[in-house]
Amino acid sequence: MRADAQRNRDRIVEVARALFRVKGFEAVSMDEVAKAAEVGPGTLYRHFPTKESLYDAVLEAWAEKVNAAVSQALTLDAPARERLLSWLTDYASMLTEHKGAAARITAALGDPGSPFAAKCQTYLGANQRVIEALDSALRPGVDAMQISRLVGGVAVVVDSSELPSDAAASMLAVVADGLIAS
């Protein structure tokens, strides 16, 4: 890749990140991103063939953050419920960091063709670590996909209604209590 192309690509991602974070994916047009990045529309689409692939690039590398959150939750000296809740809270928090991301990523669960497939896999792997660590403390039949769907559902609602964190916390508490074996 030429130096000018790399510069343009980086600039596009940086500009799009700022716009998407504040206004959300839907409310920002590709033309708006192109103008703000001072590139032509053709340039923007050459680097990112669809709006969705731009969004994937904008959302930062997740693997490190996800693994750090899981490790932190699992090293807590606390009952299984508290460790699970710590992970679910971080998970939902990451999903709601950018307006609209929760719905997109959650809808991509189970779809290998989605630009977000790698991110979904990261989450499923993290859930699997939690399941293995908490083992018989969890209700029978819990799997990684189910956790992602439950947390994703909560995050979508929190995001679309712009709920405060105490509302999110009480919803996640219900989910955690449902997942813990009775």
Add this chain to the structure above:
Amino acid sequence: MRADAQRNRDRIVEVARALFRVKGFEAVSMDEVAKAAEVGPGTLYRHFPTKESLYDAVLEAWAEKVNAAVSQALTLDAPARERLLSWLTDYASMLTEHKGAAARITAALGDPGSPFAAKCQTYLGANQRVIEALDSALRPGVDAMQISRLVGGVAVVVDSSELPSDAAASMLAVVADGLIAS
């Protein structure tokens, strides 16, 4: 209202209902509805100023269905958990009857200006009946809005990923167990 206008309005709603149900709100254009109903675009917009208001007309009267589902759940001769789960299952089922409705109605919770405000109020009222009937069997602090958000979150995921009913059922079981006092 003139007879021809009433006929056109009914026809538009009928045609839109069929299209939205199968393909979902986003995938059907207003032009497609107009053509299928054999009216001009101006006529369609005169009857329904926005696509959203057409959708609201399409979704059938909910009050009867909602109240019937709550009454059925509350007359079950069963433990509180089973009665709650019966209501949550019907609630989610109604939300997922039309593709895309779950996200719209759930996002409208708490927004009095939304075309779906009346539908949200119906659900909140129903939840309140359930809370009052089940009373101390529920965890402390549960309110009608929280139930709607939790069930709405599940329904959004079920709808957007087109999950089978057993996947929905196991998610709702987690939510119900979380809502029941431990």
Add this chain to the structure above:
DNA sequence: TTGCAAAACGGAGAGTGTCTCCGTATAGTT
């Protein structure tokens, strides 16, 4: 340093969707 070729560029325009507005047609009443 110069020349060349491949990579990268910008932006006009195609295609699609929501919505508006104005000349024309029709229903309902007298």
Add this chain to the structure above:
DNA sequence: AACTATACGGAGACACTCTCCGTTTTGCAA
């Protein structure tokens, strides 16, 4: 039958995603 208010259809405005082609620029070899 005449008249008027209501209702109509569809061309076009506006906005968005995306494509394609003539022009420019970068990077490498001589």
